[in-house]
Amino acid sequence: MKTRSTVIFLLIVVVVGFISYAAINGVNLGKYEITTVKEEMDLGLDLAGGVYVVLEAQTDATGPELRRMMEQTKAIINQRVDGLGVSEPNIVIEGEDRIRVELAGVEDTQKAIDMIGKTAQLQFVEPDGSVVITGEHVREATATFESVNGIRQPVVILELNDNGTDDFAEATGRLLGQPIAIVLDGNAISSPVVSSKITNGQARITGQKDIEEASRLANLIRAGALPVEMKELESSVIGPTLGLESLDKSVFAAMIGIILIFLFMIVFYRIPGLIADIALTIFILIILGVMIGIGVKLTLPGIAGLILSIGMAVDANVVIFERIKEEIRSGKTIRASVDAGFKRALSTVLDANITTLIAGIVLYNFGTGPIKGFGVTLMIGIIASMITAVFITRLMLKLVVTMNITKNTKFYGA
Incomplete structure (x- = not known):
């Protein structure tokens, strides 16, 4: 069981790492070529000019x-x-x-x-x-x-x-x-x-x-x-020059924010924080993939909606991890604390995301121009957030617990 969990966990990390690399740099696999997200993403008026x-x-x-x-x-x-x-x-x-x-x-x-x-x-x-x-x-x-x-x-x-x-x-x-x-x-x-x-x-x-x-x-x-x-x-x-300059600055600001979030999660939650960072990477890949797949144009308000949805995804993980810490402090084992923490946090996470999703639907239906772009990326982000926080983070955290890397509760933020 421990070996199987280790293999699955490492396989997930390798796949996520490969897709992330391909999304940033592109990959040529002989007959098949994976182009970068920048090349595939359609830019809106404010970014393309x-x-x-x-x-x-x-x-x-x-x-x-x-x-x-x-x-x-x-x-x-x-x-x-x-x-x-x-x-x-x-x-x-x-x-x-x-x-x-x-x-x-x-x-x-x-x-x-x-x-x-x-x-x-x-x-x-x-x-x-x-x-x-x-x-x-x-x-x-x-x-x-x-x-x-x-x-x-x-x-x-x-x-x-x-x-x-x-x-x-x-x-x-x-x-x-x-x-x-x-x-x-x-x-x-x-x-x-x-x-x-x-x-x-x-x-x-x-x-x-x-x-x-x-x-x-x-x-x-x-x-x-x-x-x-x-x-x-x-x-x-x-002008296209002004649009590209806005895109570069927005991407740079987003990267700084994401790196700070990754560091925060690792410092405060240790192993769960590292898993949350992997889940957030999957979350970002899902959003970008969906946007490219359905042809959503990336705009400045869309980037804002994307960053806000990342914040919502982090918030969901924080709520879950705090519940897990409470269970650990009450004397439960790490495995039992993980199961109980997810169950206790589920309703809170769903409530927060559903209310934000409703706001995104309203913005899309009644907004105009850039407001629609913000609403679309926000809705995609919220749905992806719930998938990664409720399913992917839980799966990976249970795999780590099964691997039995450590029983020291300090490594779980407690």
Whole structure:
């Protein structure tokens, strides 16, 4: 039993050490290469540099009508940002009438700001470049299903106003078998082929692979038909040099804090403190792995949430170890004290972490911009904290007790 516990304990230490080294320096294993956390982690706007803009709709519309207009405007901005070549932009509707656009890593910031804020231009264009109708002639565009030869297919239904109906009827009569491109801000978003003359002001656009694609096309068309003026409330440009400098300083400060925590735990709790340090290392690796796995962008508030969750993890270990010390002082054996200490501390640890987890959920659901980043890392950290404190620390501490390194209670902080 003692040999088995020793082997398992040493295996855990070796694996954690290897993963930690690979996370910091990277490892090349022939066909397989483990890249560093720094290379894998996506950086947010405040660390990678870029631009963010907050826009407000200038309209008297309210309720569902306003919501629809904001969704249309968001779809237009998404379309424009795609043209900038920005990877993973953050475009969200804040409140009822505002849109926040965060573009990390964008190079031409002024071009981005100008493109985001301009009014959409929707045109239906003939093959020779002549404009048939524009967005002002489109009354409505909806995505739905229709049955063709017994098969349900997504389709976009266009409804035109009176002027648009006459112009479109004339053009579709001339262009049978030819495409009429739907062009938004100079980019063709669809090129349906005319199959018949349309005289009733209702056109059908087929060829979408699913209802999501049809809904996106309908949103873009509606946005061109129902543009809403967007006023720039706030904008900021962050240079990549400043972002990297902030990242370096934050990582340096975090490393100092983590080292001090590791030393504190060893000085005050000896063997349990050393085990807590190993568990905290696992905890940090779990957080970073989850963030990379689900694509969470690392931001300055996110780093703050990460450090706060490390503090919560330490706090959980402190509560557990103090309970163990109390059991040892009452005369119990080290093995019995460890079991009793974890049982007594469990409810306290869960209560503290669950209440903080609720706070993280609230921040994520109701916060905006950087607040969401803080909430995400805090939630991930709290869950990882409970896993490492309740399970990993307990497993490793019981392995050490089974190894019977020493029976001197001073080495357990008592």
